Amino acid sequence: MCGIIGYTGSRPSAPILVEGLRRLEYRGYDSAGVAILDPGRTPLTVVTRCEGKIAMLAAKLEAEPVTGTSGIGHTRWATHGRPCEANAHPQRAGRVCVVHNGIIENHAKQRAGLIERGRVFMSETDTEVVAHLIDEIYDSAAGDRAAGDRAAGNGGAGDLAAAVREAISRLDGAYALCVVHDEHPGQLVAARHASPLLIGLGGAQGQLDLEETFVASDVAAILEHTRTVVDLDDGDIAVVDPSGILQLLDAEGRPAKRGRRRIEWSPLAAEKQGFKHFMLKEIFEQPRAVRDTLSGRLPQFRGSDAQAQDSLDFADLSGIDFATLADHHKITMLACGTSWHAALAGKYLVEQLARIPVEVDLASEFRYREPIVRAGDLVLAISQSGETADTKAALQEAQRLGAVGLAICNVVDSSIARAADHVLYTHAGPEISVASTKAFTTQLTMLTMFAVHLGRRTGALEAERANALLDGLREMPVAIDAVLGVQAAIKIIARRWVAARDWLYLGRGLSFPVALEGALKLKEISYVHAEGYASGEMKHGPIALIDENVPVVVLALEGPGYHKTLSNLEEVRSRGGKIIAVASSGDDQIGDLADDVILVPRVDPFLQPILASVPLQLLAYHIADLKGTDVDQPRNLAKSVTVE
Numbered sequence: 001m002c003g004i005i006g007y008t009g010s011r012p013s014a015p016i017l018v019e020g021l022r023r024l025e026y027r028g029y030d031s032a033g034v035a036i037l038d039p040g041r042t043p044l045t046v047v048t049r050c051e052g053k054i055a056m057l058a059a060k061l062e063a064e065p066v067t068g069t070s071g072i073g074h075t076r077w078a079t080h081g082r083p084c085e086a087n088a089h090p091q092r093a094g095r096v097c098v099v100h101n102g103i104i105e106n107h108a109k110q111r112a113g114l115i116e117r118g119r120v121f122m123s124e125t126d127t128e129v130v131a132h133l134i135d136e137i138y139d140s141a142a143g144d145r146a147a148g149d150r151a152a153g154n155g156g157a158g159d160l161a162a163a164v165r166e167a168i169s170r171l172d173g174a175y176a177l178c179v180v181h182d183e184h185p186g187q188l189v190a191a192r193h194a195s196p197l198l199i200g201l202g203g204a205q206g207q208l209d210l211e212e213t214f215v216a217s218d219v220a221a222i223l224e225h226t227r228t229v230v231d232l233d234d235g236d237i238a239v240v241d242p243s244g245i246l247q248l249l250d251a252e253g254r255p256a257k258r259g260r261r262r263i264e265w266s267p268l269a270a271e272k273q274g275f276k277h278f279m280l281k282e283i284f285e286q287p288r289a290v291r292d293t294l295s296g297r298l299p300q301f302r303g304s305d306a307q308a309q310d311s312l313d314f315a316d317l318s319g320i321d322f323a324t325l326a327d328h329h330k331i332t333m334l335a336c337g338t339s340w341h342a343a344l345a346g347k348y349l350v351e352q353l354a355r356i357p358v359e360v361d362l363a364s365e366f367r368y369r370e371p372i373v374r375a376g377d378l379v380l381a382i383s384q385s386g387e388t389a390d391t392k393a394a395l396q397e398a399q400r401l402g403a404v405g406l407a408i409c410n411v412v413d414s415s416i417a418r419a420a421d422h423v424l425y426t427h428a429g430p431e432i433s434v435a436s437t438k439a440f441t442t443q444l445t446m447l448t449m450f451a452v453h454l455g456r457r458t459g460a461l462e463a464e465r466a467n468a469l470l471d472g473l474r475e476m477p478v479a480i481d482a483v484l485g486v487q488a489a490i491k492i493i494a495r496r497w498v499a500a501r502d503w504l505y506l507g508r509g510l511s512f513p514v515a516l517e518g519a520l521k522l523k524e525i526s527y528v529h530a531e532g533y534a535s536g537e538m539k540h541g542p543i544a545l546i547d548e549n550v551p552v553v554v555l556a557l558e559g560p561g562y563h564k565t566l567s568n569l570e571e572v573r574s575r576g577g578k579i580i581a582v583a584s585s586g587d588d589q590i591g592d593l594a595d596d597v598i599l600v601p602r603v604d605p606f607l608q609p610i611l612a613s614v615p616l617q618l619l620a621y622h623i624a625d626l627k628g629t630d631v632d633q634p635r636n637l638a639k640s641v642t643v644e
């Protein structure tokens with residue numbers, strides 16, 4: 001999501017931090033900042049931040065230079081609090097400055113406690129909570145040390161690593177942190193939990209005979225200075241200075257050793273973390289992205305008498321009152337492209353789990369067809385970018401007619417997010433590839449949670465069933481990982497079918513939108529003709545297309561409609577069609593009917609769309625890659641369609 005860099009050495013830190021941030025800009029780009037320990041200043045640490053791109057930060061530092069040979073920097077992709085200078089990192093509290101990647105789930109509770117204890121907040125971020133906690137703990141430990149000891153130099157500065165350790169023991173969620181303190185010039189404290197962070201040991205490549213050490217959320221930031229890195233493990237806290245790692249403690253607070261790794265990637269490959277394309281990187285980011293969508297939003301439902309409590313956790317991150325949402329008699333979902341496919345899946349989910357009727361409209365059609373919207377209807381706009389012109393205009397048209405507007409967006413504070421009355425952010429992180437992948441699976445994840453919460457509100461969903469679905473969502477990142485593990489087999493299938501000019505994708509029920517999405521992925525990046533159909537529609541036309549040259553991708557997952565899908569497979573086979581089936585692991589019938597089978601872990605049928613999308617993304621990716629197309633920027637397409 002965001003990007004972190006830290007530097008301590010003998011060179012001026014500002015240009016190193018800014019260049020590192022430039023290399024991380026692809027990760028997030030709504031605001032940026034640095035905190036540099038400048039020996040000529042009081043307080044020692046000078047914070048420079050701005051909204052916008054790194055170039056603006058560079059210009060600000062040029063206009064108001066800061067000297068100093070250690071510091072931290074951050075490029076932000078907003079999760080808590082809109083993009084603006086006050087919400088940019090580093091966040092300062094007292095003598096502590098912090099940069100942070102990730103989401104602190106219990107930030108609201110911690111913030112309330114800190115305010116009660118007299119702390120004043122300057123931003124809307126969860127990160128400022130971390131800075132205050134560290135500063136508070138550090139100062140109270142300092143207060144415990146005898147003033148005389150300190151004056152005599154016996155006590156010296158406090159133990160910053162201990163303060164960081166105590167602070168993070170009070171945090172829930174994911175974080176990679178880099179911390180500096182006025183009393184510790186030349187030192188950086190790095191800590192991670194469920195968000196990557198590494199230490200770069202300087203003087204590599206023989207270019208520079210310098211003592212210097214780096215901290216970075218990803219190697220791209222530091223590759224021009226060093227190729228020797230130490231990856232921190234979850235729970236690790238490291239203290240570094242120019243000579244290297246002074247102290248490294250594991251999650252239990254025991255001294256730990258982590259191996260060194262030599263990076264051979266070029267800087268460009270490093271931005272893609274070694275993946276050939278951003279699309280592939282984003283496909284592989286899905287376990288993390290789905291985890292972030294779920295983060296802080298998975299309560300345990302209780303019996304029907306406790307419904308009033310059910311949505312509190314979910315609402316905590318969104319400010320949405322599900323009690324009122326469930327009062328709407330009809331929901332209209334509006335979106336374009338991949339997000340429209342997510343909306344189609346959302347219809348199945350909300351109607352079946354919450355028994356609220358849902359209409360799904362292409363945003364471009366809705367706005368011009370004099371839609372029937374009544375005051376108080378709920379309209380849900382779904383958009384990765386939050387900038388799609390048709391979706392925004394359709395949402396606004398519905399609001400004009402009296403609807404309440406809810407948005408599911410990835411980009412925080414985007415136009416659609418701002419236009420809506422309420423927003424649910426997916427927190428997928430920046431999606432660079434034009435072909436949407438992690439945005440889709442996180443939208444499906446959000447829609448599933450949304451339907452479950454609504455189902456509890458309407459009473460259509462038993463607590464036990466709701467909990468089982470949320471448990472399934474909790475396990476989804478691991479299940480996606482398992483699908484990513486069969487990439488090599490999917491590549492072999494791609495090689496077999498790379499020359500095909502026409503493809504059919506078939507799915508039933510919740511697999512129908514997945515079939516549409518699979519076909520769209522293939523079309524947009526490989527430029528071959530692909531059609532998605534509801535399996536039951538095959539006999540009504542598309543069956544005429546089938547011959548031995550048309551691969552038919554069939555979503556044949558176990559659950560409702562499975563046996564009907566097997567009949568469809570027979571129909572394709574008897575016409576000489578070639579079948580690539582996506583099936584549930586353990587299915588021992590499918591191999592007799594399909595030419596190629598991709599097995600995915602068994603999950604609840606309501607959760608299958610998230611999982612089944614992944615092999616179709618990989619199939620499309622490998623076909624396009626074999627064809628040598630411009631995978632990340634396919635011809636004629638733009639990432640956000642901000643015009644009609």
Ligand code: M6R
Nearest residue numbers: 337338339383384385388435436
């Ligand atoms: O940013 P949005 O979700 O509103 O974008 C909608 C479509 O333009 C987008 O999903 C498009 O179809 C993608 N290229 C699909 O991969």
